Amino acid sequence: MGTVSELWRYPVKSMRGDRVAETAVTERWGLPGDRGWVIRDEDAGELRSAKKWxxxxxxxxxxxxxxQGDATPTIEIDFPDGSSMRSxxxxxxxxxxxxxxxxxTLWxxxxxxxxxxxxxxAVDEADLRTQLGLGPDDPFPEYSDMPEDVLTELxxxxxxxxxxxDAMPLSLLTSTAMASLQAAVPDAAIDPRRFRKNLIVTHEPGGDGHPEFDWVGRQLAIGEVTCEVVMRIxxxxxxxxxxxxxxxxxxxxxxxxxxxxxxxxVYLRALSPGTIREGDEVRLV
Structure with missing residues (x-):
């Protein structure tokens, strides 16, 4: 179905991360260290993301x-003013x-x-609409395809x-989907960094639409790893x-x-651990 063209890991939830050439993939954590840290609002007593901040x-x-594995080693953070500090x-x-x-606090x-x-x-409706980018008359997402255990947790x-x-440990986006979005908004900067996916897959050239939507409910072999494609995001x-x-x-x-x-x-769930590298083939099982 294509090849892995980019791999991304984000050490702190909602902060910028880095592209990696290869990475282990685990069933529970996805890419080790991905979203391993978070900022907590101590006045509200709640974890925060860029949806709100x-x-x-x-x-x-x-x-x-x-x-490695479930470890969250020390991180270094670059601040907007150009300074840096370790956790x-x-x-x-x-x-x-x-x-x-x-x-x-940083956790x-x-x-x-x-x-x-x-x-x-507790979140009021107006605040939730702002976080989701919804207008006053826009319907809320249904999340009907989300696994029941995850939906209950949230x-x-x-x-x-x-x-x-946000919900699941791995995410994927195809180059075809990005190209389709670029065609719809030609003046926008459509860049993988906007969407914070772990895997960018280069799909067949000249295609359009969102081929990854058709993979929901199927399994993908990606390098050494087998994943279930769980739901659209x-x-x-x-x-x-x-x-x-x-x-x-x-x-x-x-x-x-x-x-x-x-x-x-789409969100993925790893069914078997292994290593993924840029350039690995992506195949439907």
């Missing part, structure tokens, strides 16, 4: 050493609080039984406990937000909402 995308995070610096919480203008993944750490607080917790994923305002050299652009989400019900890319 867009400025998080102005920070860039990298691991000081390569993560093991005793003043990192104060520095992040000053940069964000809020009382925050590695916590155990599944730390319920209060992951707890979702009813009570900001992320599935034990992880900082419903996108929110994050795809419109500025980061690095990408400008703020509302047309991206408007086009996705108009043409695809705001769905773009």
């Amino acid at each position: 867009a400025e998080l995308l102005q920070f860039h995070a990298r691991y000081v050493e390569e993560p 093991d610096d005793d003043t990192v919480h104060e520095a992040l609080s000053a940069a964000l203008g809020r009382r925050v 590695p993944r916590r155990p599944v039984d730390d319920h209060e750490h992951y707890r979702r607080r 009813g009570y917790y900001a992320t599935p406990r034990g992880t900082y994923f 419903s996108r929110c305002r994050m795809v419109t937000l500025p980061q690095a050299d990408l400008p703020h652009d509302r047309s991206v989400l408007r086009s996705l909402a108009r043409d695809n019900g705001a769905e773009f890319g």
Whole structure:
């Protein structure tokens, strides 16, 4: 069905990450270290992402050493003012609080039984519509294809406990889908960084539409790894937000909402662990 052209890992939820040439893939964690850290709003007592705090995308995070398995090693964060600080610096919480203008702390993944750490607080409808990029009359996504256990978790917790994923551990987007979106919004900067997917797959040239949607419910062999394609991903305002050299652009989400019900890319679940490398073939099983 194509080849893996790019692999991306994001050490801190909603901060910018890095492209990697190869990576292990595990059943529970996806790419080791992906979304291994998070910013917590200490006044609200809740985990935060760029859905609510867009400025998080102005920070860039990298691991000081390569993560293995469920480990979340020390990270280094580049701040918007050009300074850098490591997560093991005793003043990192104060520095992040000053940069964000809020009382925050930086956390590695916590155990599944730390319920209060992951707890979702009450959100009013107007705030939720803003986070999802919905207008006052737009319907909320149904998420009917989401696995029941994940949907139940997200009813009570900001992320599935034990992880900082929005929903599932792996995500994929094809070059064909990006090209189709680019054709719909020719003046927009359609770049993989906007969509924060783990795998970018170069599909057959000249195609159009969203071939990955047809893979839902099927299995993919990617390098040494077999994955189940679980569901389409419903996108929110994050795809419109500025980061690095990408400008703020509302047309991206408007086009996705108009043409695809705001769905773009797919979630995967690894069925067998192994290694994925850029250039690996992607085959339907």
